[in-house]
Amino acid sequence: MGADGRYEERSSRFGGATVWNWSGPRDPARAVLPDGCMDLLWTGGRLLVAGPDTRAFTATEAAPESCTGIRFAPGTAPALLGVPAHELRDRRVPLDAVWPGAEVRRLAERIDGTADPAAALEDIALRRAADASPPDPLAVSVAERLGQGLSVADTARSVGLGARQLHRRSLAAFGYGPKTLARILRLQRALALVRAGTPYAEAACAAGCTDQAHLAREVRDLAGTTLGGYLTALGGAGQAPAKSDTALPSGSSTTA
Structure with missing residues (x-):
């Protein structure tokens, strides 16, 4: 994870999901392993979706120094996002490629103005789930x-x-x-x-x-x-970072 990086996670109010946060420098030599999950991410002032990985995801050196995400249990994100999982396989895409741009801009402004992006992501997921079909x-x-x-x-x-x-x-x-x-x-x-x-x-x-x-x-x-x-x-650490569009992928508890 790097000596100065910090990763934290907790159980989410969204059933079966995990909320996580990474702050500090990333190690671009690290890769995050597939875990069957999908994530909604807030990083670099953008909302993104991390699709399911079939191989290790390697970070770039230009990673933002903070990233927050909500990691959904396998099989639960497609109904929430409104898109089949295979369309996002091995991809990190802006949320406005999945949801209407105007809606995503409003959500981004809301998160940008909050002191707790993780709670804001949970709120987005919970409100969306109230109007979406349940997971299969x-x-x-x-x-x-x-x-x-x-x-x-x-x-x-x-x-x-x-x-x-x-x-x-x-x-x-x-x-x-x-x-x-x-x-x-x-x-x-x-x-x-x-x-x-x-x-x-x-x-x-x-x-x-x-x-x-x-x-x-x-x-x-x-x-x-x-x-x-x-x-x-x-490096002896038992906890690993989560999935992001750059240095850290999907909240998987394993990195390589």
Whole structure:
């Protein structure tokens, strides 16, 4: 995170979401890993949306020194934003590319004039949700099952969908198919164990990988680094920054 950077997060008033804030210099060598989430961001005087990542997101050196976001649980943001998740996959876009420009300008002025941008973002989400359709309950159930380590096939059976139906619903809800989401959530489980000090081989098996070599391949493919490089980049910190349009991505608790 950098010696002078500060990251804080808390549970949001918006169900299942997390509010986070980063202040201080960013380390452009760090990348933030996919986590299945989408974020609404306030950074550099702009409102942005961070879509679901399929690979590590690397910051630029021109990152603003403060960023606030609300990170939505997997499958819950598309209904709120009014856009399928796959349209924002691996993208950071201005909110006015998704919502009407005049509305976004009013929201930006409101946040710019407040001492608590995080609370303002929560208010935006809560007010929008009151007029929006609820999240797809099936997608939320799918994310929970895959997050617990259930296989894609077993998950499909448990929610009563065929493989093609599950894939189609997953694209809209998560931005990618269930197999990709399962890989991402499995990696998150494994790295949480690694951060807690569990040996690589034990963490791999506990998270659902076949062995340590399998975990190493997943880290390389999804995070663009090695297990050792991942821990070195953490620098011993157990808490990591969240998703932004520059140095920090989606509130994921893992960086590389």
